[in-house]
Amino acid sequence: MNGKRQRDKKWWWIVGLAAGALTVGLLAWLRRRTHRRTIQRRFWNPVYDRLAHWYDGVDWFTGNTTHRWRRSALRYLPPAGSRVLEIGFGSGKLHTEMARQHRMAGLDLAPGMVHLTRRRLAARGLSSRLAVGSVYALPWPAESFDAVVSTFAFSTFPDAEAALDEMVRVTRPGGRVIIVDAGEASDGNRVAHLLARLWELMGDYMRDEVPLMEARGLAVEREEYGPWNAVHTVVGAKQIGIAPRHHSSIISK
Ligand SMILES: C[S@@+](CC[C@H](N)C(=O)[O-])C[C@H]1O[C@@H](n2cnc3c(N)ncnc32)[C@H](O)[C@@H]1O
Secondary structure, three states, X not given: OHHHHHHHXXXXXXXXXXXXXXXXXXXXXXXXXXXXXXXXXXXXXXXXXXXXXXXXXXXHHOOOHHHHXXXXXXXXXXXXXXXXXXXXXXXXXXXXXXXXXOEEEEEEOOHHHHHHHHHHHHHOOOOOEEEEOOHHHOOOOOOOEEEEEEEOOHHHOOOHHHHHHHHHHOEEEEEEEEEEEXXXXXXXXXXXXXXXXXXHXXXXXXXXXXXXXXXXXXXXXXXXXXXXXXXXXXXXEOOOXXXXXXXXXXXXX
């Protein structure tokens, strides 16, 4: 009986590994033929919109680890009562937590996510000015916020330069841009490197936001955590007296 169980277990491993290898191979094949920009537009954007109600499944699947990473943005927020903008808030879990203390606004491209977050806020008697829109054209005047937060969304924006220009524009001098996302580890470990390649196969953009923020005159700090340090928080403080920058769009495949 025990021997049979061992054999069954071995087969599950073989089937699992074969299915994993097949999926990665298929993704690699698709990626060679498709721009990441197209993957985001044609696949992920409709998925975020139509499957918004399933998005919290990611937290369930990871035993809430993803939410703990997301929450690491909280310790960089300005004091209670500050004006905070969240971009790409998804199903609104972090947004709802921030709305308990701050004057919130939020923007997401997916109407399904905006609808879900509105309901989540209303159920708790909280409020936020939510908008459906794109990070590339934020519908707020310059210097409107004390902090701009984005978790696991920046790596889905094809044009990092244009996105960050907008995020910095709406941040007041002395305020902060806070980004939590996946990426390479600074110790160059191979597992984080492989994970980053896997995210890229799925259409994401693995970036180090530090040079991007420094190019905009922000004073930057970065911390890493998670398995193999494959997740990071980058915080840029906007210095007083920086002139707004005009971006040049960089589109990478
Ligand atoms: C991977 S989800 C991250 C959601 C959430 N912040 C989290 O921590 O899990 C990316 C989110 O960014 C949104 N998004 C994608 N492109 C966007 C854009 N150009 N402007 C604003 N939001 C965008 C998506 O609709 C989605 O809700």
